Amino acid sequence: MPHYHHLGQIPDKRHTVYRNTNGELYAEELFGTEGFSGVSSLVYHLNPPTMVKDIEEPYSVEPEIALKKNLKNLSFQGFDLESKSDYMESRKVLFVNNDLHIGLASPMHSMENYFFKNSDGDELLFIHKGSGKLKTMFGGIPFKYGDYLIIPRGVIYQLEFDDKDNRLLFIESFSHIQTPARYKNKSGQYLEHSPYCERDFRLPQDLETNDSKGDFKIMIKKQGLIYPYTYASHPFDLVGWDGYNYPFAFSIHDFEPITGRIHMPPPIHQTFEGNNFVVCSFVPRLYDYHPDSVPSPYNHSNIDSDELLYYVDGDFMSRSSVIKGQITLHPGGIPHGPHPGAVERSIGKKETNELAVMIDPFYPVMITKDAMSIEVKDYYKSWLSEHKKD
Numbered sequence: 006m007p008h009y010h011h012l013g014q015i016p017d018k019r020h021t022v023y024r025n026t027n028g029e030l031y032a033e034e035l036f037g038t039e040g041f042s043g044v045s046s047l048v049y050h051l052n053p054p055t056m057v058k059d060i061e062e063p064y065s066v067e068p069e070i071a072l073k074k075n076l077k078n079l080s081f082q083g084f085d086l087e088s089k090s091d092y093m094e095s096r097k098v099l100f101v102n103n104d105l106h107i108g109l110a111s112p113m114h115s116m117e118n119y120f121f122k123n124s125d126g127d128e129l130l131f132i133h134k135g136s137g138k139l140k141t142m143f144g145g146i147p148f149k150y151g152d153y154l155i156i157p158r159g160v161i162y163q164l165e166f167d168d169k170d171n172r173l174l175f176i177e178s179f180s181h182i183q184t185p186a187r188y189k190n191k192s193g194q195y196l197e198h199s200p201y202c203e204r205d206f207r208l209p210q211d212l213e214t215n216d217s218k219g220d221f222k223i224m225i226k227k228q229g230l231i232y233p234y235t236y237a238s239h240p241f242d243l244v245g246w247d248g249y250n251y252p253f254a255f256s257i258h259d260f261e262p263i264t265g266r267i268h269m270p271p272p273i274h275q276t277f278e279g280n281n282f283v284v285c286s287f288v289p290r291l292y293d294y295h296p297d298s299v300p301s302p303y304n305h306s307n308i309d310s311d312e313l314l315y316y317v318d319g320d321f322m323s324r325s326s327v328i329k330g331q332i333t334l335h336p337g338g339i340p341h342g343p344h345p346g347a348v349e350r351s352i353g354k355k356e357t358n359e360l361a362v363m364i365d366p367f368y369p370v371m372i373t374k375d376a377m378s379i380e381v382k383d384y385y386k387s388w389l390s391e392h393k394k395d
């Protein structure tokens with residue numbers, strides 16, 4: 006969470022009488038984490054958030070695992086995943102471990118007839134293609150190409166798209182998604198060396214206070230099942246809220262790269278983290294400026310971490326032929342590095358326009374059937390000879 010925020014009208018003191026102009030009490034709710042000890046927001050509903058009318062049979066969205074164990078460099082063409090009309094139908098989990106699920110979605114239409122709530126984990130949505138508005142109980146956040154949307158678990162939301170061509174990378178994190186502690190001082194303020202600060206976060210705005218009654222379907226994900234709940238009042242009915250637990254957006258284009266005289270390691274690209282994983286942003290930047298520097302990364306052994314790279318845009322310096330939406334998975338345990346010719350090509354180059362998102366899960370990921378359906382065959386042999394650059 007970036008920092009304290011509030012929208013709408015709230016009483017001067019928490020847990021005190023708060024009524025509308027007709028004298029009716031608003032329904033106060035603590036939207037909290039970690040058993041009243043973690044971050045929270047206090048929200049004030051027009052109607053109690055407890056008016057359940059119906060619960061239909063839950064159904065499973067548990068990913069089907071194709072490879073439980075893997076020690077092979079693999080690659081996948083993300084844009085080969087079929088677009089689907091519906092957002093939830095389009096979400097395809099590709100990689101799984103106990104800390105996070107990683108997937109892609111290509112929905113063609115806005116969510117109109119239902120809302121979604123992930124009670125399993127915090128969500129990170131990276132917008133590769135498309136624009137629109139994230140609508141939540143805390144207010145709306147317009148989004149566009151390059152945005153990370155961080156949606157804490159339990160936030161009820163809808164995605165409204167401007168058109169049909171949408172491509173999203175997503176993470177479901179079973180721990181809270183946070184920004185690295187080393188970027189912040191002891192009061193939580195971003196330090197001068199941080200690659201972003203408070204001004205770069207886009208917080209909810211335009212609080213919607215909807216007093217509609219009727220049937221409101223909220224698809225709630227818990228333990229790999231979707232429970233179709235029907236509530237009697239509209240979930241976006243807050244008159245006000247304040248606190249630290251709310252969704253926000255951060256654009257990868259606002260990540261200020263840290264550069265040096267010689268090659269800087271991936272932690273300088275770190276953007277977010279959860280338990281046992283980090284998310285890094287590789288953005289256009291000037292190359293290293295030592296006269297003999299080698300801008301290309303060196304071969305490296307991820308001895309205790311898998312490494313997933315999602316290619317967004319630009320010409321990726323260390324790879325010979327990757328295209329937008331492609332994913333590489335370099336499992337912990339074997340070294341990997343630049344493709345043949347990439348090191349030599351990088352020498353003397355002044356800048357890169359690469360744009361990519363890296364996710365490093367510290368424990369091995371299992372690979373789903375949906376992932377294997379878009380596998381690039383024999384990627385693990387791609388270091389044997391020089392490939393022509395696309």
Ligand SMILES: [Fe+2]
Pocket residue numbers: 305312335341
């Ligand atoms: Fe790597």
